[in-house]
Amino acid sequence: MILLALLIVPLAAGPLAFLLRRRHMMEVINLAAFAILFGMAAVLVAQVLRNGSVSLWNGFFYADALSALVVLLSAFVALVCSVYAVGYFRHDESSGVLQEAEEVGGRFGVQKLREYYTLTPLFVFSMILVALANNLGILWVAVEGTTLASVFLVMFYGRETSLEAAWKYAIIGGVGLSMALFGTILTYYSAYGALGTDTLAGLNWSVLAENAGHFDQPTMRLAFILVLLGYGTKAGIAPMHTWKPDAYSEAPIPGAAMLATGVLNCALYALIRFYILSSKCLGPQFGSRLLILFGLLSMGVAVPFILVQKNFRRLLAYSSIDHSGIMVLALGFGGPLGILGMLLHMTFHSVTKPLLFFCAGNVQQHLKTDLFRKAKGGLIHSMPLTGAAFLMVTLAVTGSPPFSFFQSEFTILRAGFSSGSLVLSVLFVCFLVLIFSGFLVHIANLVLGDDPGVPQANMCGWKRYSVAGLAGVILVMGFWIPAPLFRLIQNAVGIVVGG
Amino acid sequence: MNTFPVSAAFALSLAAYAAGGVASLASWRRPSMARNICCGAALAGGALGGLAAVLGILQGTPVHWSVPSGIPLFAYSFSYDALGGFFNLILAILTIAVSVYSFGYLKEFEGKRNIGFFGFLFHLLLLSLTIVFTAANAFLFLIGWEVGALAAYGLVAFYHEQRESRQAGLLYIIMAHADVGCLLLGFALLIQGSGSAEFASFHTAAAHLSSARQSAAFVLFFLGFGIKAGVIPFHIWLPAAHPVAPSNASALLSGIVIKAGIYGMTRIFLDSLGGVPSWAGLAVLIVGVVSAVLGVLYALMEHDLKRLLAYHSIENIGIILMGLGAALIFRVAGHPLLAGVALIAAMFHTLNHAIFKCLLFLGAGSVLHSTGARNMEEMGGLIRPMPVTAFCFLIGAVAISGLPPLNGFVSEWLTYQSLLAGFGATGGLTRILFPLAGSMLALTGALAAACFVKAFAITFLALPRGAEASHAHEAPRSMLVGMGTLTVGCVSLGLGVTWFLPVFNAMTEQLLGQRVVANLITGGGFVLSAGTPHSGTVSTAIIAVGLLTLALPAALLVSRATRRFGRKSGPVWDCGLPALSEENEYTATGFSxxxxxxxxxxxxxxxxxxxxxxxxxxxxxxxxxxxxIEPTFEKWLYAPLQEFIFRISSRMRTIQAGSIHAYLAYIFVTLVLLLLFGVRK
Amino acid sequence: MTELLTNSGLQLVLLLLVAPLLSGMIKTLKARLQTRRGPGVLQSYRDIFKLLRKGMVIPETASWIFTVTPYVVFGTATLVGLMIPMTTTHAPFSLFGGVLAVVYLLALGRFFLALGGLDTGSSFGGLGSSREMTISAIAEPAMMLAIFTVALGANSTNLSEMAKVAVGQSWRFLAPSQMLAFAALFIVLIAETGRIPVDNPATHLELTMIHEAMVLEYSGPYLALIEWGASIKQLVLMTLLVNTFFPFGLSSNWTAQTVGVGLVFYLAKLLMLACMIVLVETTNAKLRLFRVPELLMVAFILGALALISTFLF
Amino acid sequence: MHFVPNPELGNRIITLMAALVLVLQIAAVGQRWIISSIRIFAVQSFLLGAIAAVIAYFNQASHIYVVALLTVFLKAGLLPRLLERLVGRIGIRREIEPLINVPLSILVTGGLTLLGYVVAESFYHPEETSARAALGHNTLAVAIALFLIGFFTMVNRRKALTQVLGLLSLENGLLLAAISLTYGMPLVVEIGIFFDVLVAVMVLGILVFRIRETFDSMDVSKLRKLRE
Incomplete structure (x- = not known):
């Protein structure tokens, strides 16, 4: 029942917001929906912890620890972003950016706020659906749904660059998802011989996972390659990452934050599901090698762009590429440690990344630019809270202790060593160090420095509290992970490794 | 004998640091309150930490605690043993002195800078150092390590309005992160062997490492800790970072933070790793020699007082490494007694350097506080307006030059002795390296003396060279007390070395399985010996007494003579030209x-x-x-490296040229390649 | 204890008396070799005595460092003298400081002397200090290497121990390592005592002087102390040379007779060494300052060769 | 009465039609007129619908009829109509020169077809001599080739609209694979996929229109403001 409720709440909230006239009401609807969603996600976690898995409609919807984790993270991200969005769009409205966007948008531009508050719940709905769908085809449909909903978010401001970004996003995403679909079809085909059913259940993951040992191996190999490329495109793994910087730098900040965390989680979730099938069918070696290759490639590709970067919002995108690379690498290293590292990393990433976006958004809204050159540094003088949070979250996101990424990266490194990939682990650490250096140099020069004489930022409470609150959560996460959450993660690890 | 409340004192000191950090941050709107909280809490924490260290060392047996952490993967386990206790002792001494000093020093921050945040960083640094010195778990160690580096980064970049500070801070944190990277890899290697992150488990694991892995572990740890300690060629951050921090922070940075690298090496090489490869000690020794000589040579060319001191930190780290390297070699060669002497030399020099370098930085801070100048060429004549500071600085200068009877001499003497012993204790051509290293130590000492003649004389003697210097005033009393404490430390550790040495008994027993201090003391407790009865002896106490007794009759003679024949003051002879002015004076540039x-x-x-x-x-x-002068390492090592990375980067950046066709083509090519790969059976 | 006191007392007297004598002797010998009459052997005593009876002029710009320096210079030189075996192998303070302490105590004296030179603000003082610290710095490694060669042979840095070992094997000085070490130390001795070809003790020409430039502002009793200290230092270094390499006449037991015999031998050895120095001084011209490092480099190489030859022979 | 379908015959028909689809795809690569491209796509989709129907008929898999109907209705009817209207509105009819010229493109296409067969070869189980395996083998090769050629079109063509067409024909490849390998996916999935494709085309259509309005051009190779 909870599964249905989880889906209905966002699905209902979208159209409801569409019907409303006043900005205030739309905000309330969104906030309420996501608060409820988060609460229900917690309930789902509790149920999953108690029962192992929850399913509905004859296994059409299915939630085990892995999906519960993704649901929880998606709900968390949605909630946090919706809180921030209130402040963000009010600022946009008062500074006239929204009106401008509406003019540019021409006849397709409905009232912009409504567009956002309607599409976001649908976006979230697809994310939740990704995690809850048992059927791999439905999973694909849901991932495609996230893309479609988010294309509008990317072209939200209607600028030339937004269109460009949206086009690239849509086309590359479309190609990627076609590959994923091809992979899904081939998976179905490879299972066909073993299962021999034409029924709906033939694509259900829970069924497939049980029989994966008997799948046709060559088909599965090809299927995994296609799925890896397909969902890898969605996750922004190099060399399919190219849409990311454009999309992230054009979407409104809350949307970009959800893209960078929620969608990434969904894509990786899908990848994990297929990875399980592939390693059961082909043994872990085949998938691992590819995953390690792509993981390291992503990190390596992110490095030069992080070292030399003019635009702080694009910087965030490259950081996201780096992180998806890390997670894919962790999956590739495999073993209980690698998976644990990956899921921990996913959790921390979902908690940490939004703050990075919020800080960047505050800076951009205040200075009306996203270029380092124009920002001139010395941010700490005009916006102390954002500046401090920006610096802190930069450290967090680059894996500095005591922040929690250090735990996951340490675990991943251990996994790398125990999987015997010594040289690759060294490379991993080198990339981490380089990325840290590049990132910190940029942000430190942005935040610190002499007072450039910019007027004090006047931030409303929504923005301020979401930044401060999230910063608090991140700080606490460095020292304390709630026991149920960790248990959930461990159960999920169990599913991936042994289940 | 578990009766000493070590854990209570230790926990209280941690609590004092933590509370002090949070409280000063909380009170940042009220500067004078923040200042008092910051300094007071640090003083309390330092005192408690010192108490814990003394009790811990007296107790002798290690104390372990394990605190469950909020992170299920890791445990916070601490171990208070002789080595950690000793470093905590150093930390406590410096903390006490610096926090007293800061009462006065931070006063000028009021209304200008955020004292609350300074206090937060300061306490964070102290807290993390304490954790590093007591962590018994790789994870906790790394957290403490990196948090310390972040706090130090904050302190280095504290005057972030100045570009120099920002750049130095970034250089520092990048190097610090690179060293964390090395340590991560090193620990991962050990953890993979042992299956646990506890230091205790490394003992057995290290024994089973293949020799290649052992070497790899050694190299990684040596790199990691070496960067932290600022050994050449990884030193470039040190002279950039330490000078730009507020002086009380610089004192801690040079005094104790870089010693964390020494601690780490001692802990890992002598304790955890058990056997290091036989060439490891030699590598440490050689790196030590290079660091010492080059460090002091670069220091000589420096006219910025704080940069000069920073370069001397590199030199002294080199001297410490000579002792440590000798200890490693002796240990592998099976001479625990000699290893003990060498280890004591290294550790004692660590303590001594901490004290006099802290003192010197505090002195430089007073000068900076009073004149606002860091360039020695603008100073001069400060001994008159600032007599106490000048005296303290002089003591520090004598001590760091390794001159008797102060503490620097004693540890250098011990280092010499262990190097000499190496000649007899090792075979082959390596034995030649020991006396050669000794002669390089002599060169280092003499150059250091030259450098400190310059530093002291140009700063404090003769006529003021600039307007600021002529309006200088003495530092406030609390700052003088802070420096005074350390001055007393320099003198008493120098004269009373034989009473202090037993502190090392527990450490050598723990690390080398042998108590060696008894062999080091002869002559009724006054005389320090080099371990064997005939090897060599020295008594700083007697030297001091002797100097006084011999100078006294001379003084009487002179005073009688002046009473009879007069003493008057006159202008300096200046080749007959009228009135000596500051432009005639020898400059620091000229001196070197x-x-x-x-x-x-x-x-x-x-x-x-x-x-x-x-x-x-x-x-x-x-x-x-x-x-x-040409910055050799920057020019030939780091600049090309950086250039290389950036060249590759800009070349790679063309992949994101904005063309969607290119983007699609990447995917297409990948797809085709992978399809071919997938087809292959 | 009483032996310690008498021994130190005796040695102290010896130091204070012989040092100026040796300086005077070198001056006279040098003059004779250059076919000048020169001052008498006792001239150094007269100088010191005269200076002690002069009034002092203290530069206006000087601080207390200027005042302390003469005592430190004098004190360290004398204290070092007590650590070195002179007439017997028993140096009174041998237990309290070996050869390392000797080197470093002398360095302490030099440290303060250099400070004293800079204290007045006069360019001459700075010039002298700079040169003095430079030359001593590059002389130090050579000196240490040479000393180590001896110390390693004796397995001790304790000077009495070293002398005892040397006495035990009288002809050891013929070993190549000892010869090389001696040569190295001899060069260092020239440099450390400010002799031609490194420094010219007899000149006040700004281009050439080192030691004299530092003490230019000193006068009266202070100058006396400094000069006296310098001559004691010279004596100490020469003693170090003669007694560690040529231990003839040194006895390992301490009686009136052995002291007497030792004294005779000791003075004779000193005289010979003085002759060598004089010979070097008269046959060489002063080197340019930047040639000095080359000379000291030679010393360093000699020291290193000495060390290596302990292996070979 | 029962007409027993002969699977052998079915396979022949399907293979033939699949080959036709492939030929059309290659023809589309050489095509310069946008309208013709759209029409080729429509015909191709219609053929696919026919293949689906044939499969449904010969294998008595009734749910594939739905797929066939949907294909014909959506891909051969609705989508081309929508696209044509779009072309009419933005008034651009002719494709500009592709990045790789036509002869070379066709050569590449041939290579890709070969690749499709090579890949499909790996699935071929000689021991499994059933007709179905052989069918799978053949049509899979065509499907992969379709997919790759569609992809190649997207890489090669400069116009926004032709990229959309490339994407659509690429998806036709998927459809072919789905219906011929596994006789279609489960129906819910199938419907979901169709729905998604429809929405995707609408979204892309909006984008194409907006790009045309904003940039006065449909040449996406000019969209190069966002870089690095």
Whole structure:
């Protein structure tokens, strides 16, 4: 029942917001929906912890620890972003950016706020659906749904660059998802011989996972390659990452934050599901090698762009590429440690990344630019809270202790060593160090420095509290992970490794 | 004998640091309150930490605690043993002195800078150092390590409005992160062997490591800790970072933070790793020699007082490494007694350097506080307005130059002795390296003396060279007390070394399985010996007494003579020209000119003289002289590396050229390649 | 204890008396060799005595460092003298400081002397200090290497121990390592005592002087102390040379007779060494300052060769 | 009465039609007129619908009829109509020169077809001599080739609209694979996929229109403001 409720709440909230006239009401609807969603996600976690898995409609919807984790993270991200969005769009409205966007948008531009508050719940709905769908085809449909909903978010401001970004996003995403679909079809085909059913259940993951040992191996190999490329495109793994910087730098900040965390989680979730099938069918070696290759490639590709970067919002995108690379690498290293590292990393990433976006958004809204050159540094003088949070979250996101990424990266490194990939682990650490250096140099020069004489930022409470609150959560996460959450993660690890 | 409340004192000191950090941050709007909280809590924490260290060392047996952490993967386990206790002792001494000093020093921050945040960083640094010295778990160790680095970064970049500080801070944190990277890899290697992150489990795991892995672990840890300690060629951050921090922070940075690297090496190489490869000790020794000699040579060319001190930190780290390297070699060669002496030399020098370097930085801080200048060429004559500071600085200068009877001499003496012993204790050509290292130590000592003659004389003696220097005033009393404490430390550790040495008994027993201090003390407890009865002895106490007794009759003689024949004051002879002015004085540049010429192969000095002529080419109106030395490592190692990385980066950046066709083509090519890969059976 | 006191007392007297004598002797010998009459052997005593009876002029710009320096210079030189075996192998303070302490105590004296030179603000003082610290710095490694060669042979840095070992094997000085070490130390001795070809003790010409430039502002009793200290330092270094390499006449038991015999031998050895120094001084011209490092480099190489030859022979 | 379908015959028909689809795809690569491209796509989709129907008929898999109907209705009817209207509105009819010229493109296409067969070869189980395996083998090769050629079109063509067409024909490849390999996916999935494709085309259509309005051009190779 909870599964249905989880889906209905966002699905209902979208159209409801569409019907409303006043900005205030739309905000309330969104906030309420996501608060409820988060609460229900917690309930789902509790149920999953108690029962192992929850399913509905004859296994059409299915939630085990892995999906519960993704649901929880998606709900968390949605909630946090919706809180921030209130402040963000009010600022946009008062500074006239929204009106401008509406003019540019021409006849397709409905009232912009409504567009956002309607599409976001649908976006979230697809994310939740990704995690809850048992059927791999439905999973694909849901991932495609996230893309479609988010294309509008990317072209939200209607600028030339937004269109460009949206086009690239849509086309590359479309190609990627076609590959994923091809992979899904081939998976179905490879299972066909073993299962021999034409029924709906033939694509259900829970069924497939049980029989994966008997799948046709060559088909599965090809299927995994296609799925890896397909969902890898969605996750922004190099060399399919190219849409990311454009999309992230054009979407409104809350949307970009959800893209960078929620969608990434969904894509990786899908990848994990297929990875399980592939390693059961082909043994872990085949998938691992590819995953390690792509993981390291992503990190390596992110490095030069992080070292030399003019635009702080694009910087965030490259950081996201780096992180998806890390997670894919962790999956590739495999073993209980690698998976644990990956899921921990996913959790921390979902908690940490939004703050990075919020800080960047505050800076951009205040200075009306996203270029380092124009920002001139010395941010700490005009916006102390954002500046401090920006610096802190930069450290967090680059894996500095005591922040929690250090735990996951340490675990991943251990996994790398125990999987015997010594040289690759060294490379991993080198990339981490380089990325840290590049990132910190940029942000430190942005935040610190002499007072450039910019007027004090006047931030409303929504923005301020979401930044401060999230910063608090991140700080606490460095020292304390709630026991149920960790248990959930461990159960999920169990599913991936042994289940 | 578990009766000492070590854990209580230790926990309280941690709590004091933590509370002090949070409280000063919380009170940042009220500067004077923040200042009192910051300094008071640090003083309390330092005192408690010192108590814990003394009790811990007295107790002798290690104490373990394990605190469950909020992170299920890791445990916070602490172990208070002799080695950690000793470093905590150093930390406590410095903390006490620096926090007393800061009462006065931070006063000028009021209304200008955020004292609350300074206090937060300061306490964070102290807290993390304490954790590093007591962590018994790789994870906790790394957290403490990196948090310390972040706090230090905050302190280095504290004057972030200045570009220099920002750049130095970034250089520092990048290097610090690189060292964390090395440590991560090193620990991962050990953890993989042992299956646990506890230090205790490394003992057995290290024994089973293959020799290649053992070597890899050694290299990784040596890199990691070496960067932290600032050994050459990983030193470039140190002279950039330490000078730009507020002086009380610089004192801690040079005094104790870089010693964390020494701690780490000692802990890992002697304790955890058990057996290091046989060449490891030699590598440490050679790196030590290079660091010592080059460090002091670069220091000589420096005219910025704090940068000069920073370079001396590199030199002294080198000296410490000589002792440590010798200890490693002896240990592998099976001479625990000699290893003990060498270890004591290294550890004692660590303590001594901490004390006098902290003292010197505090002295430089007082000068900076009073004159606002860091360039020695603008100082001069400060001994008159600032007599106490000058005296303390002089003591520090004598101590760091390794001159008897102060503490620097004692530890250098012990280092010499262990190096000499190496000649007899090792075979082959390596034995030649020991006396050669000894002679390089002599060179280092003599150059250090030259450098501190320059530093002290140009800063404090003769006539003021600038307006700031002539309006200088003595530092407030609390700052003097802070420096005074350390001055007393320099003297008493020098004279009372034989009473202090038993502190090392527990440490050598723990690390080398043997108590060696009894062999080091003869002659009724006054005389320090080098371990064997005939090897060599020295008594700083007697030297001090002897100096006084011999100078006394001379003083009587002179005073009688002056009473009879008069004593008057007159102008300095200046070749008959009227009135000596500050322009006639020897400058720091001039002082080091001879050495610059002699070591020009190394410095590759560049100089430029521009003369402005008015009427006749024989009477220049103005001469501008510029001289700089080539920063070898920056130019030949780091700049090319950086350039390489950036060149590759800019080349790679063209992949994101904005063309969607290119983007699609990447995917297409990948797809085709992978399809071919997938088809292959 | 009483032996310690008498021994130190005796040695102290010896130091204070012989040092100026040796300086005077070198001056006279040098003059004779250059076919000048020169001052008498006792001239150094007269100088010191005269200076002690002069009034003092203290530069206006000087601080207390200027005042302390003469005592430190004098004190360290004398204290070092007590650590070195002179007439017997028993140096009174041998237990309290070996050869390392000797080197470093002398360095302490030099440290303060250099400070004293800079304290007045006069360019001469700075010039002298700079040169003095430079030359001593590059002389130090050579000196240490040479000393180590001896110390390693004796397995001790304790000077009495070293002398005892040397006495035990009288002809050891013929070993190549000892010869090389001696040569190295001899060069260092020239440099450390400010002799031609490194420094010219007889000149006040700004281009050439080192030691004299530092003490230019000192006068009266202070100058006396400094000069006296310098001559004691010279004596100490020469003693170090003669007694560690040529231990003839040194006895390992301490009686009136052995002291007497030792004294005779000791003075004779000193005289010979003085002759060598004089010979070097008269046959060489002073080197340019930047040639000095080359000379000291030679010393360093000699020291290193000495060390290596302990292996070979 | 029962007409027993002969699977052998069915396979022949399907293979033939699949080959036709492939030929059309290659023809589309050489095509310069946008309208013709759209029409080729429509015909191709219609053929696919026919293949689906044939499969449904010969294998008595009734749910594939739905797929066939949907294909014909959506891909051969609705989508081309929508696209044509779009072309009419933005008034651009002719494709500009592709990045790789036509002869070379066709050569590449041939290579890709070969690749499709190579890949499909790996699935071929000689021991499994059933007709179905052989069918799978053949049509899979065509499907992969379709997919790759569609992809190649997207890489090669400059116009926004032709990229959309490329994407659509690429998806036709998927459809072919789905219906011929596994006789279609489960129906819910199938419907979901169709729905998604429809929405995707609408979204892309909006984008194409907006790009045309904003940039006065449909040449996406000019969209190069966002870089690095």
């Amino acid at each position: 000119k001879a050495l610059r010429m002699i070591f020009s192969v190394l410095y590759k000095p560049r100089r430029e003289i521009q003369a402005v002529f008015d009427v006749s080419p024989y009477f220049p109106k103005e001469i501008r002289f510029e001289s700089e």
